[in-house]
Amino acid sequence: MQKFSLARLIPLPRQYWAAFAIMLAILMSVINGTIINVALPTLSAEFGISPSSSIWMVNAYQLVTAISLLSFASLGDLYGYKRVFLTGIAGFTAGSLLCAMAGSFKVLIITRVIQGLGAACIMSVNTALLRLIYPPEHLGRGMALNAMVVAVSATAGPSVAGAILTFVSWHWLFLINIPFAIAAFVIGYKLLPGNPHKEGTHTFDKVSSLANAVTFGLLIYSLEGIAHDANRTLIAIQVAVMLVVGYFFIRRQLHMEAPLFPVDLLRIPIFSMSLCTSITSFTAQMLALVSLPFFLQDVLGYSVAGIGLMLTAWPVSTILIAPLAGRLVERFHPGLLGGIGLLVFSGGLFALYWLPPHAPEWNIVWRLVLCGLGFGLFQTPNNFTIVSSAPRHRSGGASGMLGTARLLGQTLGTSLVALLLRLYAHGEAVQLCLLLAGCCALAASFVSCLRLSQPAPNRKES
Numbered sequence: 001m002q003k004f005s006l007a008r009l010i011p012l013p014r015q016y017w018a019a020f021a022i023m024l025a026i027l028m029s030v031i032n033g034t035i036i037n038v039a040l041p042t043l044s045a046e047f048g049i050s051p052s053s054s055i056w057m058v059n060a061y062q063l064v065t066a067i068s069l070l071s072f073a074s075l076g077d078l079y080g081y082k083r084v085f086l087t088g089i090a091g092f093t094a095g096s097l098l099c100a101m102a103g104s105f106k107v108l109i110i111t112r113v114i115q116g117l118g119a120a121c122i123m124s125v126n127t128a129l130l131r132l133i134y135p136p137e138h139l140g141r142g143m144a145l146n147a148m149v150v151a152v153s154a155t156a157g158p159s160v161a162g163a164i165l166t167f168v169s170w171h172w173l174f175l176i177n178i179p180f181a182i183a184a185f186v187i188g189y190k191l192l193p194g195n196p197h198k199e200g201t202h203t204f205d206k207v208s209s210l211a212n213a214v215t216f217g218l219l220i221y222s223l224e225g226i227a228h229d230a231n232r233t234l235i236a237i238q239v240a241v242m243l244v245v246g247y248f249f250i251r252r253q254l255h256m257e258a259p260l261f262p263v264d265l266l267r268i269p270i271f272s273m274s275l276c277t278s279i280t281s282f283t284a285q286m287l288a289l290v291s292l293p294f295f296l297q298d299v300l301g302y303s304v305a306g307i308g309l310m311l312t313a314w315p316v317s318t319i320l321i322a323p324l325a326g327r328l329v330e331r332f333h334p335g336l337l338g339g340i341g342l343l344v345f346s347g348g349l350f351a352l353y354w355l356p357p358h359a360p361e362w363n364i365v366w367r368l369v370l371c372g373l374g375f376g377l378f379q380t381p382n383n384f385t386i387v388s389s390a391p392r393h394r395s396g397g398a399s400g401m402l403g404t405a406r407l408l409g410q411t412l413g414t415s416l417v418a419l420l421l422r423l424y425a426h427g428e429a430v431q432l433c434l435l436l437a438g439c440c441a442l443a444a445s446f447v448s449c450l451r452l453s454q455p456a457p458n459r460k461e462s
Helices: 012-047 056-079 081-101 105-133 136-167 177-191 206-227 232-253 269-299 304-311 313-328 334-353 361-388 392-423 426-453
Strands: none
Touching (some): 012 136, 012 177, 056 081, 056 105, 056 392, 081 105, 081 177, 081 392, 105 136, 206 232, 269 334, 269 361, 269 426, 313 361, 334 361, 334 426, 361 392, 361 426
16 A cells, blocks of 8 residues: 555645635536526426426436446546546536537437536546545545535525526526636646556456446436336336346456456445445435425425525534534544434434424424534545545545445435335325434444444555
8 A cells, every 4th residue: 555645745725726626626516416406497498398307407417427427436546536527527517508508408418418427527536636635644624625515515506596597597507617617627737636656557447337337327217216106017127137237247346456346445344334324324314305395395384495494404514513523533433423423313313203293493403403413423534434445546436436325325315205205195204204314324323333343544544
């Protein structure tokens, strides 16, 4: 393992500016994943399509991002994280401009795919780049900054969309990305460091890349189909193809020097346990965040504006706790911090499950704050562990798996909400979602505590 960190040679102002370029890119890619949700009715009317068809503007972006993350992470390990990152910004910028110029629904879907590919490039290597920028002992602070920007972006998306649609046309939902993208590209091109020396002589595996896309694409599509009661025969065929392709995909990875799906990293106990914790916790998060608006509006009778304000308490709490978590991981085992954070998170979720009828706003907000604080205390140490427990020359694979775990957890959580809302009345379904979310967070806390049996990633060499 390479014991010397190139980040120690980077002057402090350059570290800050390089990190700023990464944060700008994350900001625009995450906001773009949420900004369209609010605009779906407007875009449906603009292009004369049904509301159910309009969902593809969201699904196309998310699906192409999920199936290409690991491929771009592998390219980052081979050809440089900086190169993949800047390519992603360029692709995202081109996609945004083409989205704004789209004259039909089909063209808009194609351009959203281009945007999704650009976002996948950015998200596949962003934490690997942070590992190059920050000295190992301060990597947790970089991860905390990353968590803060993701939380801010997710919160700001609906508000930004509402403001744009109030004052200007829908085209600006996409044009607003371009100034951020240009700034991120220029700063990143000048200040982002290149990869350290690469070990090994492997090449990019196109067959594995295709198998990865088929496996994860069919997994996500099948989950969505089950949740929305799609044709069962078609779902069965999709699952069968996914299992066959997935089997040969994994077998192929077992014999590779640097596999696209990082089975070599999964043999590291603390890495694999951290991924399981991440998937389960994001499942819990989405179970709560997607179902709560239905409960607050349909059962408790709150207005959309009031619900938006109350739910803001969750990400704001995450933003506040993230810097502290980034410093605590420099002193305490991430398994302990994650276990405590997820225990607090589960407490907030169970408190929401036991929410009394006709609860006032304050009685809801403190429960949401508890969820945000607990999730924030868990997320930064967990991300730090996933990235820093991998060998330095495999940072791209670790970064790609971090993003993949998040997307899988979010997809599973969203699909479970859709399934329960289809099977039960709204009030009962949401209560079941919150109960299941609390159980998932509690299970994740248990897995996180199991990591205490493993040595923490070496902060001096990671």
